Amino acid sequence: MVAAHRRPSRRETSASQGAAPATKRVLRAPVREETRSPDRRRVTRDVVVTHSTRLRRGQLGARPYPSRAIAPASRLSARSPPAGTHVRTTQRSPVRFGTDIATVSLASVASDPSPLRTSFRASYAEGVVSEFFGACAGGAILIAWALHLGASPLAIGLIGALPFAAQVLQLPGAWLTQAFGPKIVAVSAIAASRLVWLPMIALPFVPLSAGTALHVFVAVVALAAVFGVVGNNAWTAWMGELVPSAIRGRFFSRRTVYITIAGTVASLAAGIALDALSARGFKGPSLGALAAVACLAGVVSVYLLRYQHDPHPVRPRERRDWRVLIVVMRAAPARPFLWYLLAWNGAVALSASFFSFHMLSNLRTGFAIAALHGVAVAAVRIISAPFWGRAVDRFGARPVLVLCSFGIAAVPAMWLLPTPAFLWPLALEAVLSGTLWGGHGIAAMDLTFQLSPRAERPFYLAVFATAGGLGFAVASMLAGLLASQLPTRFDLAETWTNLHVLFMLSALARLAASILTLRIQEAGARDVRAFVGIVVRGATAALLPRRVAG
Structure with missing residues (x-):
């Protein structure tokens, strides 16, 4: 009425x-x-x-x-x-x-019985299943494989850099997406990236030397990274066409909640199982079993991808001029974001590959505590994701990206505080990291769509991802090389390791890269200072006790 x-x-x-x-x-x-x-x-x-x-x-x-x-x-x-x-x-x-x-x-x-509704539900479910794959074939489990096979800190840095070094294949991936359509490329490449882990199921049971087994492991990680890059480019272009722009922030924030819950459960279960079985001398077989679970989750995720709608199933055959890449790199709205991605990912890479290694080797937390830390980060992301989604839709992606980037600069510095007998700073780090990385991911995704026209979107996405991947890969390899050259331990105010130097350098580099966000322009976005004021007032009102009337 x-x-x-x-x-x-x-x-x-x-x-x-x-x-x-x-x-x-x-x-x-x-x-x-x-x-x-x-x-x-x-x-x-x-x-x-x-x-x-x-x-x-x-x-x-x-x-x-x-x-x-x-x-x-x-x-x-x-x-x-x-x-x-x-x-x-x-x-x-x-x-x-x-x-x-x-x-x-x-x-x-x-609530509408349409292909869009079905695709949204399938996308949520696919994200949940993909988190089970990631929990059993990435993160702390990836480091566990490396340590089990005798990898050095330099090798761990190189392994962590592989997924980002593969970003140079974003340009061929963009061409494939443009030529064959995003759905078919995304489904095929993502299926290959997840099923390539099949040899890892049998690796613990095959009598190979430690060096040969490590080479097989590195080859699997590299192939998975290559196919993953091609699939991610196509999937991002696909979602850009499928999800209406008016609800894109809400869609990705809701999807973030679902996949974070799934990732929390899967990571905790994988860490507890690996700790329990490793204590009984079954570390190799347990890693093989986790690889089997990852491959099974990969099969289910591919089925759910095929179930989603293609907004443009019939596409005209076009011959793209590769000079469009030069146009993309010269585009005035995209260039500041491009430089930010290059610098930001390089700053993040100085420490990102070594947090789990630091917890397991130096802090001696065990896989269960490492997984519990991931659970805390995930829980905070679940709570904060709806807020960031509404903020992006209401105020724009740029102010959210600026605020989160400057805040994330403090995350590596907090890793200077914990010791094996003093672990509680990790709880504060989990709260800060979960809150800010959730907003950063949603804002960066939305801004990527805003700055890329639909016709050339695969090439814009390729250039953005290539810039970020190159920055991360180069910085990660340099970080591994630096860690191998520094003394393993040296005394300052507290006992520091070579990784503490990387954490400090990463904090300073992130702060410098955050300044580049101020040059990014977004049509219709609110002023950063006004947005920060709204966030501060809202947080103050939520945290301070309210006065009782009368």
Whole structure:
């Protein structure tokens, strides 16, 4: 039912006076409105919310009483769902001031029996299953394989750099995506990247020398990285076409919640199982069993990928001029983001490959405590992800990226504090890292889509990923080389290791790279200082005790 206290719109007043509307109106997404006719029959009509002033993204204007005018449903805003997507919103109350169109649209898509709804559910499920693959074939388990096979710190640094060194294949991956379509390339490449782990199931039981087994392990990791890069490029382009821009932040934040819960459970279970079996002398067989679980999860994830909708199943065959890459690198909106990705990933790589190694080797936490640390990070990401998704949709990705980048610069510095007898700083690090990395991931993903036109999106994604991958790979290899040249231990105020030097350098490099976020421009984004003020006031109101009235 339409509320009785709605103020008449200017168009309705002007029509009653026989005058034309005096202001130009901006059309927004149509909303289905139900009323009752005099004979009590239900009447449904599609209305488009209009406004005479510029609207903030994700909000219905700056007036408490937005006007309505009946208009064709084809006149949609730039952030409405693409053509062919059926979005149904039925409301019994009027859309009031502060109503979030993105929330209404996401709820409507989720309740509509369409290919988009099915694809969203399949994408959530695929992300959950993929986390089981990652928990059994990455992270701490990857380091466990390396230590089991006798890898040195330099080798561990190189292994950590492989997935990022493979980013140079983003450009061939973009060509494959453009030539064959994102869905078929994503499904094929991701399947190969996960099933290539099949030899690792039998590796602990095959009588090979330590050096040969380590080479096989490195080859598997390298092949998985190569196929993963090609698949990730195609998957990102696919999601950019599939998910409407108006609800993209909410979609990825919700997906982040689901996959983080799954990753928490899977990582904790894998760490506990590996600790328990390793204590009984079954470390090799337990690693092989985890590889089997990873391959099984990979098969299920490929099935769920094939179940998702392709918005453009028939594509015209186009010959792309490779000079478009030069155009991408020279594009004024994309260039600051490109330099940021290069510097930021290099700064992160100085320490990222060594956190798990530091916990297992220097802090002697064991796999269960290392997994518990991951659980804490994941729990914080689950709590903070909805907030960051709403913030990106409402204020823009740029202010979120700036705030999170400067905050993440403090994360490596916190790793200077823990010792084997003093581990509680890891809890504070988990809270800070989980909160800020969750926002950083959502903002970076949304900004990648915002800066890449749909026609050239695979090439934009390829250039962005190549810049970040090269920065990470080079810095990770240099970090491993530096760690191997420094003394294993030396005394300062506390007993430090060679990895503490890397943590300190990474903190300084991240702080310097964060300054580059200030040069990134995003159309319609709010001012960074205003956004930081809103976040500080909201956090203060949430943390400080409220006064009791009376």
